[in-house]
């Protein structure tokens with residue numbers, strides 16, 4: 001009899017695991033069933049801001065593979081609108097509720113992939129179910145927001161609460177959709193994934209786009225009128241709103257797994273080993289936004305929910321389930337984003353992370369341009385490096401600039417991944433031509449500055 005693999009959660013991690021296992025195992029050998037409570041599989045949540053803004057014309061473009069494709073090409077059965085409500089590790093079976101047809105389905109498994117993702121953080125004041133308030137995590141959330149934006153009375157004023165990357169991307173999306181937008185952030189700068197000095201550059205640029213940046217403000221409640229959102233109440237007074245998007249970060253979606261006995265690590269996410277196996281539970285794997293990953297610089301387990309990790313982790317789980325051998329080597333937290341024309345990249349540790357991990361370090365800020373200064377379109381770019389003292393090993397890097405900035409972080413990520421020192425980096429053979437870089441690339445200028453800072457740092 002064929003073995004059965006059951007997947008809980010039908011997006012990046014879960015469906016990568018399913019597809020990879022199918023590539024390695026014959027159809028007669030392995031039956032694969034995936035349960036997804038939403039309306040879509042293998043969709044790009046990352047694309048939601050560009051769909052809401054109107055840049056991507058339709059939702060279907062964000063769906064990489066639908067259930068029919070999984071059935072016909074991969075012999076994977078996807079049960080949409082089925083929410084798994086229980087996992088019994090002793091009986092090796094899951095129970096799912098059919099959200100449309102009603103009733104319950106039970107499915108036994110030999111291997112299980114727990115890939116439930118994350119859920120947007122909803123503070124107490126957001127939990128009252130006020131109409132016009134949206135978290136952003138799935139395509140269903142994007143659909144609900146667009147329906148509201150296009151309904152009557154037509155919303156004109158948007159407030160985004162939280163200035164993380166999802167918050168700033170959604171602020172841009174709502175601006176492009178034609179709304180006036182305020183972004184409220186409790187900290188003094190948006191983008192807490194970079195250090196405050198770099199976050200201030202983001203704030204400055206956002207103000208220039210017309211987005212109202214209200215930092216240092218705490219949201220305390222919501223006001224509604226006639227059953228619809230009317231204002232976001234802050235410690236400095238109300239901000240009128242016809243629509244509110246929450247960008248307060250996410251939590252790993254662990255409740256179902258924890259109830260079944262899956263272990264949770266210090267970061268609050270499901271613990272896994274290098275092969276994405278859940279320790280102490282034979283045949284159970286977990287991957288994606290619901291798990292914690294080893295940070296290769298701090299050595300700590302961390303919850304860094306990104307699509308890039310979810311796809312790789314799902315693939316590793318699928319290879320191992322398929323009978324191959326693969327490991328996930330950990331993360332360094334590389335991420336890029338843009339807000340209007342401004343690009344932001346980051347990798348490794350911020351100053352506060354480096355302090356927390358006990359490193360001694362120097363930091364440098366290097367101001368430069370994306371192209372040769374004389375070449376048309378040259379725009380400013382700021383590179384920040386954090387280097388261990390006295391070794392000179394790169395610990396972290398951040399870039400903010402107007403164009404061709406974000407993906408420059410990849411060179412720094414490769415250097416960091418390979419434990420390079422800033423001294424070694426100064427000699428990196430990076431490409432140069434006036435349309436693409438000054439003769440000393442901003443990355444190299446920053447590395448040279450870091451070498452100088454280390455020389456003057458007293459060791």
Ligand SMILES: Cc1cc2nc3c(=O)[nH]c(=O)nc-3n(C[C@H](O)[C@H](O)[C@H](O)COP(=O)(O)OP(=O)(O)OC[C@H]3O[C@@H](n4cnc5c(N)ncnc54)[C@H](O)[C@@H]3O)c2cc1C
Nearest residue numbers: 009011012013037045046084116117288289306307308310
């Ligand atoms: C607006 C936005 C922009 C983003 N931009 C980027 C970006 O630019 N770069 C990047 O790297 N990452 C980005 N991300 C993050 C990225 O989308 C996630 O890291 C990725 O989707 C995680 O994949 P996952 O499969 O682990 O979880 P998810 O994509 O969350 O999928 C989990 C699935 O499980 C389903 N599920 C949960 N519980 C159950 C249950 N009990 N039964 C059945 N189904 C269940 C959910 O409905 C969901 O579809 C963005 C996210 C958002 C929301």
